[in-house]
Amino acid sequence: MKTRLFTPGPVMVPEKVMLKMAEPIIHHRTPEYESLFADVNVKLKKFFMTEGEVFTLASSGTGAMEAAVVNILAKGDKAVAVRGGKFGERWYEICKAYGVETIAIDVEWGRAVTPEQIKKVLDGNPGVKAVFTTQSETSTGVLTDLKAIGEVIKKYDVALVTDAVSGLGAHELLPDKWGIDMVVSGSQKTIMLPPGLGFICVLKDTWSRIERSNLPKYYWDLKKYKKSIEKNQNPFTPPVTLLVGLNESLDIILAEGIENMWARQALVAKAMRAGIKALGLNLFPKDPSNVLTTISIPEGIDGGALVKTLKKNGIFPAGGQDQLKGKIIRIGHIGYLDEYDVFAALSGLEMSLKAIGYSFSSGESLKAAQQVMSE
Amino acid sequence: MKTRLFTPGPVMVPEKVMLKMAEPIIHHRTPEYESLFADVNVKLKKFFMTEGEVFTLASSGTGAMEAAVVNILAKGDKAVAVRGGKFGERWYEICKAYGVETIAIDVEWGRAVTPEQIKKVLDGNPGVKAVFTTQSETSTGVLTDLKAIGEVIKKYDVALVTDAVSGLGAHELLPDKWGIDMVVSGSQKTIMLPPGLGFICVLKDTWSRIERSNLPKYYWDLKKYKKSIEKNQNPFTPPVTLLVGLNESLDIILAEGIENMWARQALVAKAMRAGIKALGLNLFPKDPSNVLTTISIPEGIDGGALVKTLKKNGIFPAGGQDQLKGKIIRIGHIGYLDEYDVFAALSGLEMSLKAIGYSFSSGESLKAAQQVMSE
Numbered sequence: 136m137k138t139r140l141f142t143p144g145p146v147m148v149p150e151k152v153m154l155k156m157a158e159p160i161i162h163h164r165t166p167e168y169e170s171l172f173a174d175v176n177v178k179l180k181k182f183f184m185t186e187g188e189v190f191t192l193a194s195s196g197t198g199a200m201e202a203a204v205v206n207i208l209a210k211g212d213k214a215v216a217v218r219g220g221k222f223g224e225r226w227y228e229i230c231k232a233y234g235v236e237t238i239a240i241d242v243e244w245g246r247a248v249t250p251e252q253i254k255k256v257l258d259g260n261p262g263v264k265a266v267f268t269t270q271s272e273t274s275t276g277v278l279t280d281l282k283a284i285g286e287v288i289k290k291y292d293v294a295l296v297t298d299a300v301s302g303l304g305a306h307e308l309l310p311d312k313w314g315i316d317m318v319v320s321g322s323q324k325t326i327m328l329p330p331g332l333g334f335i336c337v338l339k340d341t342w343s344r345i346e347r348s349n350l351p352k353y354y355w356d357l358k359k360y361k362k363s364i365e366k367n368q369n370p371f372t373p374p375v376t377l378l379v380g381l382n383e384s385l386d387i388i389l390a391e392g393i394e395n396m397w398a399r400q401a402l403v404a405k406a407m408r409a410g411i412k413a414l415g416l417n418l419f420p421k422d423p424s425n426v427l428t429t430i431s432i433p434e435g436i437d438g439g440a441l442v443k444t445l446k447k448n449g450i451f452p453a454g455g456q457d458q459l460k461g462k463i464i465r466i467g468h469i470g471y472l473d474e475y476d477v478f479a480a481l482s483g484l485e486m487s488l489k490a491i492g493y494s495f496s497s498g499e500s501l502k503a504a505q506q507v508m509s510e
Numbered sequence: 511m512k513t514r515l516f517t518p519g520p521v522m523v524p525e526k527v528m529l530k531m532a533e534p535i536i537h538h539r540t541p542e543y544e545s546l547f548a549d550v551n552v553k554l555k556k557f558f559m560t561e562g563e564v565f566t567l568a569s570s571g572t573g574a575m576e577a578a579v580v581n582i583l584a585k586g587d588k589a590v591a592v593r594g595g596k597f598g599e600r601w602y603e604i605c606k607a608y609g610v611e612t613i614a615i616d617v618e619w620g621r622a623v624t625p626e627q628i629k630k631v632l633d634g635n636p637g638v639k640a641v642f643t644t645q646s647e648t649s650t651g652v653l654t655d656l657k658a659i660g661e662v663i664k665k666y667d668v669a670l671v672t673d674a675v676s677g678l679g680a681h682e683l684l685p686d687k688w689g690i691d692m693v694v695s696g697s698q699k700t701i702m703l704p705p706g707l708g709f710i711c712v713l714k715d716t717w718s719r720i721e722r723s724n725l726p727k728y729y730w731d732l733k734k735y736k737k738s739i740e741k742n743q744n745p746f747t748p749p750v751t752l753l754v755g756l757n758e759s760l761d762i763i764l765a766e767g768i769e770n771m772w773a774r775q776a777l778v779a780k781a782m783r784a785g786i787k788a789l790g791l792n793l794f795p796k797d798p799s800n801v802l803t804t805i806s807i808p809e810g811i812d813g814g815a816l817v818k819t820l821k822k823n824g825i826f827p828a829g830g831q832d833q834l835k836g837k838i839i840r841i842g843h844i845g846y847l848d849e850y851d852v853f854a855a856l857s858g859l860e861m862s863l864k865a866i867g868y869s870f871s872s873g874e875s876l877k878a879a880q881q882v883m884s885e
Contacts, residue, residue, distance in 0.1 A: 147535065193568065193569050375705060
């Protein structure tokens with residue numbers, strides 16, 4: 136049986152991309168690499184839907200988050216971090232690590248922060264310089280309405296930063312139009328690459344903030360990356376093979392088209408949710424993201440056993456983290472997956488639920504998913 | 511014609527390793543990955559010749575250098591950075607970026623710092639907490655005698671940190687015995703992997719320094735890595751495919767044996783140096799490293815043209831950087847290269863020198879190299 140990764144990242148990688156990366160390595164201080172990197176950067180801007188710049192870091196997504204914090208803030212600045220899950224907490228922790236006075240907006244896990252909540256905090260805390268948010272919170276499966284939040288923040292002299300590590304490509308996101316100063320992402324999600332690259336998209340107007348930033352940094356110093364990118368180079372040795380793969384992955388994505396990708400991801404998520412509901416199961420998040428479907432484990436069912444059985448059946452989901460351990464199961468549907476993989480996931484889920492004693496009428500989830508697909 | 515990378519990194523990667531990395535990706539929160547990572551960590555300790563711990567970061571070598579600085583120092587500490595090339599300068603710049611009072615030991619490019627120089631600075635500057643050095647300075651081809659420096663530093667309450675990004679595996683280095691608190695390295699050198707992994711080896715006794723360190727950090731916080739490695743995990747998503755490749759590369763290295771690898775690298779470097787001298791060319795460094803051979807461009811020869819011609823002949827060297835631009839040529843001989851590749855490099859060099867009008871007797875460098883190999 137094949138192993139199918141239905142985790143919200145790392146995701147499966149197209150064979151074509153893996154084989155391209157297996158070709159003889161090229162050196163990065165060459166016209167060949169510079170031409171590749173120039174192409175990649177044009178494609179990245181299309182993928183991020185920006186006229187700004189997208190910088191590629193040799194790091195995981197967390198590294199790119201840290202880069203956002205240390206480049207957007209100066210010593211003594213106040214910041215706001217939305218904490219509605221594990222990755223929202225990470226923003227708070229990074230800010231605190233740099234001694235930033237950080238106001239947390241604590242949101243119940245499973246809910247999204249509202250624009251009103253952000254407005255209230257900004258009105259009550261003059262001097263806030265940046266608000267850190269999470270587009271799709273991978274730990275809960277919640278989507279944040281960044282367009283609406285952008286509308287609010289435009290009225291203040293405050294930067295809006297979002298962690299779109301898993302969400303980018305699965306949901307509409309328009310940094311320039313919505314006023315998102317920095318969008319952070321990573322390679323191992325909708326970009327369909329192995330982990331190892333972090334991305335940070337910076338709007339043109341955001342550079343004045345970066346210029347005044349004086350938090351200590353060297354490797355994360357975006358001014359270095361800006362200077363290098365103008366010569367189609369990186370300030371430090373880039374992970375060349377991942378960049379070769381990125382070029383391939385972006386070709387696949389752009390051939391599909393970003394809007395089509397959003398629509399496909401929405402369809403897959405809708406079909407998955409319909410299937411889940413048809414089995415009498417409940418979705419955990421009130422505001423579900425299209426990156427993953429988070430299911431509340433029903434009373435009397437052992438969440439750990441369900442994850443284990445699913446894995447034995449070749450369907451590889453993620454369980455709950457921290458306070459949600461054993462209470463939810465997360466089925467990711469980004470990366471090298473398509474509409475038909477929904478049927479694999481739901482079939483595996485049905486067989487696993489049956490095996491551990493949850494009662495329902497077999498095939499119902501598939502019927503419901505087909506219904507959505509055919510609409 | 512094949513392109514042969516004779517750069518001091520990124521280096522050529524064994525086909526076997528590339529193909530292993532092209533296999534379907536595995537998820538990192540699995541027993542399968544944890545077993546792989548446990549194996550890798552045992553092998554890394556053998557490669558680093560340490561009873562301490564080796565941490566793997568998703569970063570370039572510079573990221574691992576920054577991790578060393580922010581974990582070994584506390585606010586207000588003084589540090590010493592040896593500046594005898596581009597990478598020595600990097601230590602200084604990173605320390606300064608974090609507001610560390612940093613005393614530079616400026617060494618003429620092409621020379622190694624002496625233990626006496628370090629002793630003098632330490633005697634003259636009480637309160638220094640760490641000395642940052644470069645084992646093999648890639649920009650000049652110079653080797654530093656870390657054993658002798660370790661002997662000096664043992665007499666002070668000072669940490670010794672070295673950048674062994676390119677040198678590790680090409681020269682004897684015994685962190686535990688020589689008292690090197692932190693050894694920094696990267697994947698794209700003697701480890702024969704693509705770039706994307708940074709390594710940092712930490713001695714057991716060094717943890718008391720890390721505990722008192724309070725420079726701001728999150729992604730580079732080694733305490734997080736230590737906590738995770740105990741469960742065979744990483745605090746942040748690791749570049750899974752590179753770790754799969756690392757496991758393969760380390761198998762190749764350990765099958766050869768570290769001491770045998772040092773001996774082979776020494777032989778290759780000796781043969782290369784003999785060949786260069788036989789052509790009437792001069793070595794640039796007074797204390798040459800086995801990682802690369804740095805040749806002074808003779809009077810009347812255009813260094814840029816030589817590099818260009820070599821590349822056209824399929825031999826890919828590196829030129830000089832900064833103050834050495836056009837004055838030297840650097841031929842790396844680490845990575846997936848062996849004794850016979852020396853003959854390719856020297857043949858390409860002879861043909862290129864001939865083409866640009868340098869006069870010598872053809873074949874002499876090959877004869878000299880063969881002589882060394884046969885001894």
